[in-house]
Amino acid sequence: xxxxxxxxxxxxxxxxxxxxxxxxxxxxxxxxxxxxxxxxxxxxxxxxxxxxxxxxxxxxxxxxxxxxxxxxxxxxxxxxxxxxxxxxxxxxxxxxxxxxxxxxxxxxxxxxxxxxxxxxxxxxxxxxxxxxxxxxxxxxxxxxxxxxxxxxxxxxxxxxxxxxxxxxxxxxxxxxxxxxxxxxxxxxxxxxxxxxxxxxxxxxxxxxxxxxxxxxxxxxxxxxxxxxxxxxxxxxxxxxxxxxxxxxxxxxxxxxxxxxxxxxxxxxxxxxxxxxxxxxxxxxxxxxxxxxxxxxxxxxxxxxxxxxxxxxxxxxxxxxxxxxxxxxxxxxxxxxxxxxxxx
Ligand code: FAD
Ligand code: SF4
Numbered sequence: 001x002x003x004x005x006x007x008x009x010x011x012x013x014x015x016x017x018x019x020x021x022x023x024x025x026x027x028x029x030x031x032x033x034x035x036x037x038x039x040x041x042x043x044x045x046x047x048x049x050x051x052x053x054x055x056x057x058x059x060x061x062x063x064x065x066x067x068x069x070x071x072x073x074x075x076x077x078x079x080x081x082x083x084x085x086x087x088x089x090x091x092x093x094x095x096x097x098x099x100x101x102x103x104x105x106x107x108x109x110x111x112x113x114x115x116x117x118x119x120x121x122x123x124x125x126x127x128x129x130x131x132x133x134x135x136x137x138x139x140x141x142x143x144x145x146x147x148x149x150x151x152x153x154x155x156x157x158x159x160x161x162x163x164x165x166x167x168x169x170x171x172x173x174x175x176x177x178x179x180x181x182x183x184x185x186x187x188x189x190x191x192x193x194x195x196x197x198x199x200x201x202x203x204x205x206x207x208x209x210x211x212x213x214x215x216x217x218x219x220x221x222x223x224x225x226x227x228x229x230x231x232x233x234x235x236x237x238x239x240x241x242x243x244x245x246x247x248x249x250x251x252x253x254x255x256x257x258x259x260x261x262x263x264x265x266x267x268x269x270x271x272x273x274x275x276x277x278x279x280x281x282x283x284x285x286x287x288x289x290x291x292x293x294x295x296x297x298x299x300x301x302x303x304x305x306x307x308x309x310x311x312x313x314x315x316x317x318x319x320x321x322x323x324x325x326x327x328x329x330x331x332x333x334x335x336x337x338x339x340x341x342x343x
Pocket of ligand 1: 039110111120121224226253
């Protein structure tokens, strides 16, 4: 691992200070290559630093912020607030989360291993990086995400695990996380602190499509820190679930996944949210499939129509074409399971 400068932030102003112009003159948007990185659980960052994929000059430890609201889970009439420094296991095991927003608890419980879930934070989780082999292996030069402008080894290489939705001509990496899909299915907002103050944004706007700059993965600006996720109390919170399909039953990333939140009126869809994972370049909201289902019953015809709509724009490559069919089957099963849930 390369030498780096370690800074421990005791509070939010201390964390933001690391990115002040005198400390980080690069003024860069957060990217794989940014010179300063926040450190939460470190299960993505330290991993990638050891692999020499990420090479920050300064690492700012934000774990002391878990003593503030950023480390708390609050549930009340206004919904659920999950601090960004809450650990994955804390949120997965929380009674109010499990009973009111099962899709959140399931997405976290089905992720990684118990040890990683104890260490990893929610903020770090949504900012984890792709598992694309060529991104993680520096012996390959041509990876536009790690080495902008160098090409993409995965296009004609091993692309079984990569995305079929939302890709670009420069990158087909899949977004690997699970929790982000649950947040999209629940219309969550993300709370972001920066030098100009705090702002709220729909979580669905956090991740960027790869386009021609796949190294810039989010809409965060330089130094911005995620402090919390806010989930409204909407009618579909309780009828929500996460279905994850993978090569083995535990400790594995999704090949395809679906987060569903469903508002049913006597078997007819009043409203629905669908977010897909494993198959897409960023956490993927299937808005057109949602629109198709509104006002309709959940029957085999509608399930098939919704699945076809969700994957209409798929652009499979040589090894990942199976993900189109797998993704459709995952979505149909998740919708059927949500419709028959006892709440
Ligand atoms: P860190 O590594 O500390 O940070 C990650 C990135 O986010 C860094 O760039 C950091 O600067 C930035 N960051 C962290 N917190 C903030 C913040 N509050 N504001 C702004 N920037 C921030 N995940 C899944 O979802 N499903 C899986 O099945 C799964 N399997 C895994 C298996 C293995 C073997 C491993 C190693 C990981 C797996 N993961 C999986 C990923 C794991 O969940 C993430 O590594 C973890 O959630 C990241 O959180 P962290 O706190 O450790 O982040
Ligand atoms: Fe790099 Fe993206 Fe291509 Fe993978 S798919 S090699 S991350 S540019």
